[in-house]
Amino acid sequence: MTNNRYIIALTASILMCIGMYGQQKEPVTLEQLQSMAKENYPLLKQKQMYSDIATNKVKQLNSNFLPQASITGQATYQSEVTEFNFPIPGTVPFKQKPDQYAVGLELKENLFDYGAIKTQKQIEKESNDIQSNQIDADILKLKERINQLYGNIYLQQENKKIMFLRINELDAKRRKMKSSVDNGAALQSNFLVLESEYLSTQQKIEEINSNLIVWFKTLSLYTNKTLDTSYVLAETGKVKEIQSVIMRPEFKMFELQSSSLKLREKMINRNNLPKLYVFGRGYYGRPGYNFLNNDFRPYGMVGAGLNWNLTAYYTSGRDKKNLSINNDIVSNQKKIFEINLQSTMIQQQEEITKLEKMIVLDKKISDTKTAIRKASSSQLDNGIITSSDFIVDLNAENQAQFNLKLHEIQLMMAKENYNTTLGY
Numbered sequence: 001m002t003n004n005r006y007i008i009a010l011t012a013s014i015l016m017c018i019g020m021y022g023q024q025k026e027p028v029t030l031e032q033l034q035s036m037a038k039e040n041y042p043l044l045k046q047k048q049m050y051s052d053i054a055t056n057k058v059k060q061l062n063s064n065f066l067p068q069a070s071i072t073g074q075a076t077y078q079s080e081v082t083e084f085n086f087p088i089p090g091t092v093p094f095k096q097k098p099d100q101y102a103v104g105l106e107l108k109e110n111l112f113d114y115g116a117i118k119t120q121k122q123i124e125k126e127s128n129d130i131q132s133n134q135i136d137a138d139i140l141k142l143k144e145r146i147n148q149l150y151g152n153i154y155l156q157q158e159n160k161k162i163m164f165l166r167i168n169e170l171d172a173k174r175r176k177m178k179s180s181v182d183n184g185a186a187l188q189s190n191f192l193v194l195e196s197e198y199l200s201t202q203q204k205i206e207e208i209n210s211n212l213i214v215w216f217k218t219l220s221l222y223t224n225k226t227l228d229t230s231y232v233l234a235e236t237g238k239v240k241e242i243q244s245v246i247m248r249p250e251f252k253m254f255e256l257q258s259s260s261l262k263l264r265e266k267m268i269n270r271n272n273l274p275k276l277y278v279f280g281r282g283y284y285g286r287p288g289y290n291f292l293n294n295d296f297r298p299y300g301m302v303g304a305g306l307n308w309n310l311t312a313y314y315t316s317g318r319d320k321k322n323l324s325i326n327n328d329i330v331s332n333q334k335k336i337f338e339i340n341l342q343s344t345m346i347q348q349q350e351e352i353t354k355l356e357k358m359i360v361l362d363k364k365i366s367d368t369k370t371a372i373r374k375a376s377s378s379q380l381d382n383g384i385i386t387s388s389d390f391i392v393d394l395n396a397e398n399q400a401q402f403n404l405k406l407h408e409i410q411l412m413m414a415k416e417n418y419n420t421t422l423g424y
Contacts, residue, residue, distance in 0.1 A: 054128035104283030247423030
């Protein structure tokens with residue numbers, strides 16, 4: 001009696017699971033998950049941050065076109081000063097004041113920068129683009145993680161459907177066998193075999209549910225959207241065609257890195273050129289440029305100047321050599337990336353070809369195993385074979401169905417991963 005109550009409770013639990021499984025929300029596509037994960041990815045927000053920094057640096061460089069202005073001031077007391085006391089009739093003795101003051105404004109404007117500011121602005125822009133492409137490369141890695149989660153969940157949801165069909169089949173068989181045992185037409189062992197498989201299948205469903213909970217929680221973390229086992233994943237991308245053009249952001253990044261190094265070499269050449277400028281200085285104080293006048297008054301000057309830092313030539317050669325070495329490093333990193341990318345693509349292409357061939361055979365095997373199971377089912381009902389014989393054929397059919405679904409999902413994800421590898 002206790003055993004019967006347990007069976008009734010277990011059956012009710014299964015029916016409840018089936019009911020919950022049927023009350024699924026609107027299907028979620030892989031593209032939706034990728035989009036939500038990308039929007040929620042903190043690194044994506046840094047794109048705008050880097051862009052803001054680059055914009056501010058360009059504005060700062062634009063200010064270099066404006067005159068450089070500075071306010072100066074000083075007050076001094078001299079231990080010795082200039083004084084005159086000529087023994088000439090009519091002359092007045094003169095002595096400079098020992099306390100001297102000057103406060104004023106100095107302006108300086110470079111006449112030529114040889115395109116240095118423009119080049120520096122290009123460097124800042126390309127630095128921002130390099131960081132942006134690096135973020136795009138990291139987002140591709142995020143997309144790969146979402147693809148993996150999607151594939152795991154989708155496979156287990158399909159496996160769960162197979163398990164529900166299996167448990168319904170077993171439930172019908174064990175009920176019929178229980179009736180035969182009660183009527184003395186079958187052995188108790190035949191019923192126990194079916195009962196054992198029924199419970200084992202329920203256990204597998206619970207294991208699938210546990211895995212789905214973990215993977216959906218992980219998806220929720222990436223997407224910042226509450227996702228649970230009531231959601232079903234749509235068969236997105238099953239007929240998606242693989243792409244052929246490589247769009248990886250790393251290639252653009254390598255190109256920008258090389259271009260930036262060449263711009264920095266230009267900056268070295270331009271910074272070594274002579275600087276011609278005009279200036280203006282205005283002060284208020286004493287003694288001023290006419291040291292014979294001790295009165296407080298405004299005074300100033302305007303002029304032009306030349307500045308040529310010859311010592312920069314001592315180090316510019318080594319700086320250019322270092323930039324050239326760095327450029328070689330970038331080229332070498334690009335070659336390494338190309339080799340690894342081509343290696344991955346070859347493996348993925350072969351995987352796609354293999355899965356396409358396996359699916360053709362899987363369909364034939366599944367059809368054959370289903371026909372065998374149907375025959376076994378009829379033989380079990382007529383007492384020709386035992387429950388153990390039927391379970392063997394049922395397991396073979398379920399495994400064939402699972403293999404077919406597994407390879408179909410693997411093919412779908414292999415194409416998706418191949419496109420992701422190309423940069424899509």
